[in-house]
Amino acid sequence: MKIVKEALAGTLESSDLLVKVAPATDEALEVVINSEVLRQFGEQIEKVVRETLGKLDVEAGLVVVEDKGALDCAIRARVQTAVLRGVESQDLNWSALS
Template sequence: MKIVKEALAGTLESSDLLVKVSPGPGTGLEVVISSEVMQQFGAQIDRVVRDTLARLGVTAGLVVVEDKGALDCAIRARVQTAVMRGAEAKTINWSALS
């Protein structure tokens, strides 16, 4: 998927996260993560975000994650939603959303 516009998903409530996607300034993929639990779970959050982006075929853009202690399933869901909104996807490839 190609991100063509800015999009958001999520909230800044406790145990949730806010994901912002936008077309990147360059050709690559930039992921910026801010989390209250970065020391303990930063590597896992990064892994889940990047894995989800790879499953969706996102290779370029800017992804900003502001985490407030969300579980992996919430991270995946918020990233998927933000990317689909940013890509203006009209159909859903359910097999990529596992």
Template structure:
């Protein structure tokens, strides 16, 4: 899938994460992570984000993650929602996300 427009998902509330996606100008996938717990969980957050984007076949885009202590399942859900909105997807094969 290709990100064709800017999209957002989530909030900046405690225990949540705000995910912003936008088309990439240079055709690469750039992930920017801001987190209060980056020293402890930064590696795991990046892994969850990259895995979720891989499952959605998103190979290019600018992704900004502003984490406020979200669990992996919340991060995954917010990345999925933002990516699907940014790709203007109407229907999805849910087996890809399993």
């Protein structure tokens, strides 16, 4: 999937996160994570984000995550939602979202 516009998903409430996606300027995939628990869970957050992007076949774009202590399931859901809003595609591979 190719991200064609900026999109957001989530909130900045406690135990949630805000995910912003934007088109790539150089056809690279850049993931930026800001979190209150970055030192303890930064690697896990990035792993979940990158796995989710991989399942959605996102190869380029900017993904910014503002985490407030969200669980892995919330991270996956917010990344999926932001990407789906940013790609403007009607042909979705729903099985990739499980």
